[in-house]
Amino acid sequence: MTRPTPRSLNVRSAALTLRLVAAAAIMTLSACTAGSGSHACGPQVADQDFALPEFSGSLVDGSSVDLVDYREGTVVLNVWGSWCAPCRVEAPELKKAAEALSPTGVRFLGVDVRDSTTGAAAFDEEFAIPYPSVFDDPSQLAADLGASSPPTTFVVRDGDVRSVIRGQTDADTIKCAVEHVNRA
Amino acid sequence: MSDLDAPTGNTTAEDAGERKQAASFADVPPTPMRAFARLPGLRALRSMRTAIYLLIALVIATVVPTLVPQRITNPEKVAEIGRTHPYWFSVGERLRVFDVFTSPWYMAIWVSLLVVLLLCLLPRTRAFVRQVRRSTATPRAGTLPRLPHTVEWRTDAGPEAAAAQVRSVLRRRLWRQGRANDAGQYVAEKGTVREAGSLLFHWSLFLLLTGLAATRFLGYAGQAAIVEGKEFVEAPIDYDAWTNRGSLGDSVHRGFTVALDRFQVDDPDTAETPDFVSDVRVIDGGREVFAQQVHPNVPLNYRGVKMYQLSFGWAPEVVVRDPSGKVVFDDFVLTRPGGPRGSWTGVLKVPSLEPQAGFRVFLFPDPQVLTPEQAAQFADDDLGDGVLVANRSPNPVAPLLVFEEWRGDLGLESGPQNVNVLDVSAMTRADVGAAQLGGDGFDLDDGLAVRFADLRHYSVFSIKRDPGLVLVLIGASLLLLGLIPALYSRRRRLWVWVRPDPDAVDAGAEGSAAATLVTLGGIAYQRKDAFSDEFTDVVTACRAAVPPQERAPESDVSKP
Numbered sequence: 001m002t003r004p005t006p007r008s009l010n011v012r013s014a015a016l017t018l019r020l021v022a023a024a025a026i027m028t029l030s031a032c033t034a035g036s037g038s039h040a041c042g043p044q045v046a047d048q049d050f051a052l053p054e055f056s057g058s059l060v061d062g063s064s065v066d067l068v069d070y071r072e073g074t075v076v077l078n079v080w081g082s083w084c085a086p087c088r089v090e091a092p093e094l095k096k097a098a099e100a101l102s103p104t105g106v107r108f109l110g111v112d113v114r115d116s117t118t119g120a121a122a123f124d125e126e127f128a129i130p131y132p133s134v135f136d137d138p139s140q141l142a143a144d145l146g147a148s149s150p151p152t153t154f155v156v157r158d159g160d161v162r163s164v165i166r167g168q169t170d171a172d173t174i175k176c177a178v179e180h181v182n183r184a
Numbered sequence: 185m186s187d188l189d190a191p192t193g194n195t196t197a198e199d200a201g202e203r204k205q206a207a208s209f210a211d212v213p214p215t216p217m218r219a220f221a222r223l224p225g226l227r228a229l230r231s232m233r234t235a236i237y238l239l240i241a242l243v244i245a246t247v248v249p250t251l252v253p254q255r256i257t258n259p260e261k262v263a264e265i266g267r268t269h270p271y272w273f274s275v276g277e278r279l280r281v282f283d284v285f286t287s288p289w290y291m292a293i294w295v296s297l298l299v300v301l302l303l304c305l306l307p308r309t310r311a312f313v314r315q316v317r318r319s320t321a322t323p324r325a326g327t328l329p330r331l332p333h334t335v336e337w338r339t340d341a342g343p344e345a346a347a348a349q350v351r352s353v354l355r356r357r358l359w360r361q362g363r364a365n366d367a368g369q370y371v372a373e374k375g376t377v378r379e380a381g382s383l384l385f386h387w388s389l390f391l392l393l394t395g396l397a398a399t400r401f402l403g404y405a406g407q408a409a410i411v412e413g414k415e416f417v418e419a420p421i422d423y424d425a426w427t428n429r430g431s432l433g434d435s436v437h438r439g440f441t442v443a444l445d446r447f448q449v450d451d452p453d454t455a456e457t458p459d460f461v462s463d464v465r466v467i468d469g470g471r472e473v474f475a476q477q478v479h480p481n482v483p484l485n486y487r488g489v490k491m492y493q494l495s496f497g498w499a500p501e502v503v504v505r506d507p508s509g510k511v512v513f514d515d516f517v518l519t520r521p522g523g524p525r526g527s528w529t530g531v532l533k534v535p536s537l538e539p540q541a542g543f544r545v546f547l548f549p550d551p552q553v554l555t556p557e558q559a560a561q562f563a564d565d566d567l568g569d570g571v572l573v574a575n576r577s578p579n580p581v582a583p584l585l586v587f588e589e590w591r592g593d594l595g596l597e598s599g600p601q602n603v604n605v606l607d608v609s610a611m612t613r614a615d616v617g618a619a620q621l622g623g624d625g626f627d628l629d630d631g632l633a634v635r636f637a638d639l640r641h642y643s644v645f646s647i648k649r650d651p652g653l654v655l656v657l658i659g660a661s662l663l664l665l666g667l668i669p670a671l672y673s674r675r676r677r678l679w680v681w682v683r684p685d686p687d688a689v690d691a692g693a694e695g696s697a698a699a700t701l702v703t704l705g706g707i708a709y710q711r712k713d714a715f716s717d718e719f720t721d722v723v724t725a726c727r728a729a730v731p732p733q734e735r736a737p738e739s740d741v742s743k744p
Binding site for chain 1 (some may be wrong): 417
């Protein structure tokens, strides 16, 4: 009976192993990259689908808030902090987006994390932010939303979180995400 | 060739029977399953050599983060490389060397390693089970194989009685004995545990690596500082630093809340071994679950998440008012020890002012007033010789907050920055002041007023989730256990042949008593020298139980 000698078998196995491992690696790579970067509104945007978390607490100005009141229509939630540098950069863009979209019935709500009420109020005043913010201390609402760091922006439609924008964003991206969610 | 040498499935060179068996196995017509198992690629995948290559690759991959700064532990350094070496940075980004542990290629090595190990272990385990089952299988009748040790003697006992005696001797010596064939031949074996140990070793390696992978990909580790009276949510957003961010996203976090009600530290001057304790409450799903004291040696353990007391510090509450009297900053500032003259230092930023303001604060829990001569020796430190205080002890006797005011551009718009560092490159030092705890505060030259409103401790926790820990522990202990047989056990076999003496049967015609011929053969597959003594021992014991005939000279053909 003829069998390959151990030497040639080893060489062949090594080459085959290499190829198989490479194939496995490429498959893993492509599987991991397929999920991101394909959204029409840009690489930071991703579709989501989960219920808006239950939350009641207080706003930065001290008045109370319950997310039950944000279950209807389209709502943009922006997770931010007055200490967060990219949040300062995107603040004028959020203001612009809020002013452009509120006539169409879209409501905005900030989620201020790891902050002080004074710092947050000063921020809102500095940038003339036209919408209120939840004072989220500890960061329970942001955690339930799945925001890993500020800034993160969510688009909510009829009580369902439908879209997320991770990182610093701008008015056009927010408008695009809102249109995308409202169209769907 | 011997017919008695039953198939054994062992791997030593002496065992020609195994090779023969392998050859005959190869001749079996291929079933689909067998054809699949014999695909050349699969054969390469299930070689231990591949597993070792992958293990080496894993070690190399694990070394990379010690040479290249990682985004989770050192984002500023990574950003700096991006600015200074844009080309190499983009190459590194593509290869994911700045976040190795979350990179697909790192995960691919892990997955391949575990798969190859498994493909390696399954056939070996099957072969082992087959070997155990066949090692003492009833041999076909024939002559004994050629063996290193053989002894033969005649006895007056009947064949059945002699066989029973030999059996009981071997049983007492813990030999695994097979069933005899019609000719009175059978095989006994000892030391199968050696291969079992080797298998155990490799399976526990698999277990250990699975545990490590579980911890690496499902687990996480980070730190968080909580100020007394504040709460922390076990979610990525509330962490301050990471040592392992985990690879499978943020959904593996538990999201419960830990409230730090009080932090206590013993006075280092009076306590022999100063202890520090955090009084915490765990709140989950809106309900308080339990309260606990966390000591350095007593972590909090809830839903698989462990929180260890790591360190602590002072967090003064600082209130800043603008010239109109409006509060523009009111928060706890985390300070770290190691500032000038034993002070604790921290940073606060007030970006809403125009121009922006930043403060470096120096906390003296127990300040001592210096004479100008004493202060002169500190002229070169950050505070300068204009500040006439130094710290005496860590106890909050009459806490004093010294602050250095900077005005200008905080640089917040130019990208992420460390919250604990004041970037003064676009700022000028405006004023210096000091405030006592609870006092009226200090009015700065430009109209800002700073008040030192409160002083609390903050407590730093190291927070970990280690889902593979149990697997790693079990794997590591079994690994050692599996090594023991490899060191102390050796596999050896005995062939036993008890049959009526053919010569005596012939002589039976002359009327002499029936005699029995006993043959013992032995072979050791490891540590053969030691086996000579053991074989002699077994033979002596068997001869004591089945005494040799005295009248005839016995044949002792013990070969070297």
